[in-house]
Amino acid sequence: FAVINSPDFGSQAEVWPSLEDARCLLSEFKKLPLSKQNKKMVNQESFLEESLAKATRQLRKLREENRQKELKEVMFESLSGKGILQSLNAMDLDEVDLLIKQNLADIDNRVRVLTIASRS
Known part of the structure; x- marks a missing residue:
């Protein structure tokens, strides 16, 4: 999923494909063990x-x-x-x-x- 922020500080971030899909995906991600969560993370x-x-x-x-x-x-x-x-x-x-x-x-x-x- 993607979170798109507008340069205008007053506007709300747009989540694509949908906010509900993003929440579901994030919830599934948080259920994973930390080792799997951090596996492909990079700074x-x-x-x-x-x-x-x-x-x-x-x-x-x-x-x-x-x-x-x-x-x-x-x-x-x-x-x-x-x-x-x-x-x-x-x-x-x-x-x-x-x-x-x-x-x-x-x-x-x-x-x-x-x-x-x-x-x-």
């Missing part, structure tokens, strides 16, 4: 910490995905004859090398699976 600080941690994890994941896409683009541009590898530093070259090795291993594995399947 503003811990809520913000959890939200920040989640956003940080999402950002890290997106950065890694973007990095992989950039490396794939570099790999395909170099395969098409563009001299892009000369502009990369040693760390970037190592990452492109790992990506190429992984792609070659994936191709070898796929060829092996298809060869076995064609013999059956």
